[in-house]
Amino acid sequence: MxxxxxxxxxxxxxxxxxxxxxxxxxxxxxxxxxxxxxxxxxxxxxxxxxxxxxxxxxxxxxxxxxxxxxxxxxxxxxxxxxxxNPDPKGLLRVNLQGTLARTFVIPAISGFRERYRGIDLVIADGDRYVDLIHEGYDCVLRSGDLASSSMIARRLALLHEVTIASPDYLARFGTPRTIDDLQSQGHEMVSFLSGADDKPIPLDFVVDGKVREITLPASISVTGADSYAACASAGLGLIQVPRYRVADDLRAGRLVEVLPDFPPDPMPVSVLYPQNRQLSTRVRVFVDWLADLFAITDL
The missing domain is CATH 1.10.10.10 (Winged helix-like DNA-binding domain superfamily/Winged helix DNA-binding domain)
Incomplete structure (x- = not known):
């Protein structure tokens, strides 16, 4: 050795x-x-x-x-x-946000494998905060605003978001027409906890070109994207998610978009990796592949 x-x-x-x-x-x-x-x-x-x-x-x-x-x-x-100029070889450990992995990355990963046969992939998925260095990941794919970090971040896309609720929920609380209706009608939200401190994320709306944040009462909090959407379907409150996540439910009427004139701020999608991985060929080709993938994806 x-x-x-x-x-x-x-x-x-x-x-x-x-x-x-x-x-x-x-x-x-x-x-x-x-x-x-x-x-x-x-x-x-x-x-x-x-x-x-x-x-x-x-x-x-x-x-x-x-x-x-x-x-x-x-x-x-x-x-x-x-x-x-050898073909990249070796183990690449990546952590992907769950819905991004299942919707975009996994269906296309065979193309990456065909191109880079020398790279063995270990893919973990989830929504929790990940310590790349101490957990041994080479890069992570995440959606949402990024906290201050020593990691190198590359933005890949912006996801258009919607505010949604179930028909049953709107029958009970009413359909809001303005931002002020959210509080005057007594609306509730499903609280999504994100980050290392599990801090609830407020709802946000673009009003006259400016982002306005609203925190509504919440009787249930979740930490996963699938549970978040399931709570909305169960009539437990308003949520905000990327449109691609609920497009089928919106078309079928199982969920309803509310306040479409005041959409949430688009959600960035980014890939992060430690500075000491910056020159790794395996990381470089995977990050470039992700960038190409999201560039041709309809979001």
Whole structure:
């Protein structure tokens, strides 16, 4: 095993905070991973990692060496690609927002696989906040406004949104014609909790070119996109979702758009990846493929 492979193993252990998880990511035995790190520490003559029963973290020397390893490995991969132009190879771990994955990405993923046969994909999907570095993901695909982050973000598309409710709900509360009707008629919303702090997202409406946020009473809160839409169908309150999510229900009359003259602000779709993955060929080709996919998709 060469020293570049030892460096790659060390970087993954630091990011995953676990020998077992790092070994699983790189498809090698845990013992091989342990021997690799031990060999690296012996060669450098310093302790790189602090090991406890629960986690693994870098020492001060380990943190400094980690930063250098990230740059060296990125430069090495970029140099190889520049001169030999090989097909990208290796494992790519991505986390996709669930409905975006099922509606757009998964149906088209065979095209990516045909083009990049050397890349093995691990796809996780969900709506929760993801720590890319410590959970070992190379990139994530998310919809919505992005919190301040050290991640590199690339916007791929804007999703047109609608405010909707079930016919049963509107029969009970009335159909609002103006923004003020939402409160005067006693409307309720389904609260969607998003982000690391599970903060409720208010409803927003574009009024005279400006975004106006409204928070209505909510008797139920959810953290998943499918549950959010299901609550609206069950008559539990108003929700705002991308139009593509409910197009069939709107056409069939199972859901009804309200306040169409005051649409929500469009929702951005972005792909995020750590700065130390910026030069990874695997990440680069996947991000470019996502950009091409959303560029030709009717949103």
């Amino acid at each position: 060469d020293r570049f492979e030892d460096m790659r193993n060390f970087v993954r252990v630091v990011e995953r905070k676990s020998f077992t998880k790092a070994a699983g990511d790189l498809l090698i035995p845990r013992a091989t991973m342990s021997n690799s790190i031990q060999r690296l520490e012996d060669r450098l003559g310093t302790r790189l990692l602090e090991r406890t029963t629960r986690t693994v973290k870098p020492t001060r020397d380990g943190e400094a060496y980690y930063q250098r390893c990230v740059r060296i490995l990125a430069d090495l991969e970029d140099a190889d690609t520049s001169f030999t």
